[in-house]
Amino acid sequence: EAQVTQNPRYLITVTGKKLTVTCSQNMNHEYMSWYRQDPGLGLRQIYYSMNVEVTDKGDVPEGYKVSRKEKRNFPLILESPSPNQTSLYFCASSLGILRGTDTQYFGPGTRLTVL
Amino acid sequence: KQEVTQIPAALSVPEGENLVLNCSFTDSAIYNLRWFRQDPGKGLTSLLLIQSSQREQTSGRLNASLDKSSGRSTLYIAASQPGDSATYLCAVMLGGQNFVFGPGTRLSVLP
Numbered sequence: 440e441a442q443v444t445q446n447p448r449y450l451i452t453v454t455g456k457k458l459t460v461t462c463s464q465n466m467n468h469e470y471m472s473w474y475r476q477d478p479g480l481g482l483r484q485i486y487y488s489m490n491v492e493v494t495d496k497g498d499v500p501e502g503y504k505v506s507r508k509e510k511r512n513f514p515l516i517l518e519s520p521s522p523n524q525t526s527l528y529f530c531a532s533s534l535g536i537l538r539g540t541d542t543q544y545f546g547p548g549t550r551l552t553v554l
Numbered sequence: 555k556q557e558v559t560q561i562p563a564a565l566s567v568p569e570g571e572n573l574v575l576n577c578s579f580t581d582s583a584i585y586n587l588r589w590f591r592q593d594p595g596k597g598l599t600s601l602l603l604i605q606s607s608q609r610e611q612t613s614g615r616l617n618a619s620l621d622k623s624s625g626r627s628t629l630y631i632a633a634s635q636p637g638d639s640a641t642y643l644c645a646v647m648l649g650g651q652n653f654v655f656g657p658g659t660r661l662s663v664l665p
Contacts, residue, residue: 472653
C-alpha cells in the first residue's frame with residue numbers, strides 16, 4: 440500500500456531535549472515536505488526537499504533541521520525544542536518531477552507538545 | 555509575501571445543497587493551485603489540482619475554477635452529502651516548489 444508514515448504519532452517532551460520525528464514514504468517520490476498546523480494559522484511549510492541531498496527552507500524553518508540522505512526518508516529534527524513548537528506536524532511527498540504537479544500524499548500527523 | 559485566505563471560515567448546509575468555497579491569493583505568480591480536504595485528526599487528501607494555465611478541473615461532484623489574474627479560486631461541490639463534512643484547504647505552489655496554504659473552510663453537511 441502506498442503511504443507516508445510518521446513516527447511518533449504523539450510526543451510530549453520538555454524544553455531543550457533534542458528530538459527527531461521520522462517520515463518515510465514507499466512510493467519512490469522525489470519531493471518531500473514538512474508542515475506544521477496551528478489553530479488560526481493554518482498549515483505552514485517548514486522545509487522541503489526536491490531530491491536526495493537537496494533541501495530548502497519553507498516559510499517557518501527557524502528551530503528545525505532536516506536531512507535527506509536517502510529518497511524514502513525525510514526526518515525532522517528539533518535540536519532544542521521550545522514551547523512555541525508545540526503543534527501538529529505533517530509530512531508529505533509527491534513524485535515532484537514536473538515542478539510539483541503531482542498529487543501530494545500526506546502522513547497521518549505527529550502531535551508534539553513541548554512543556 | 556504570498557497570502558492565501560479562504561471564505562467562509564465555516565459553513566453548515568443541509569444535505570443535497572450545492573455549495574461554493576472561496577480561496578483568494580495576493581500574488582498571481584503561482585504555478586498551480588490545489589484543493590485538499592482534511593478530516594478531523596487526519597492528514598490531508600488531495601482533491602483537485604489546477605495548473606496556472608488552466609481555468610478549471612472537475613472530479614466527480616467537485617469542480618474547481620481558477621482566475622489567476624484576480625487571485626481567486628472556487629471549489630464547487632454539487633449535491634452535498636454528510637460524507638463531505640471536513641475542512642477544505644486551498645494551497646498555491648510558488649516558483650521554488652514551496653507551498654502556501656489557506657486557513658481552510660470547515661464544512662458541515664447535515665443529514
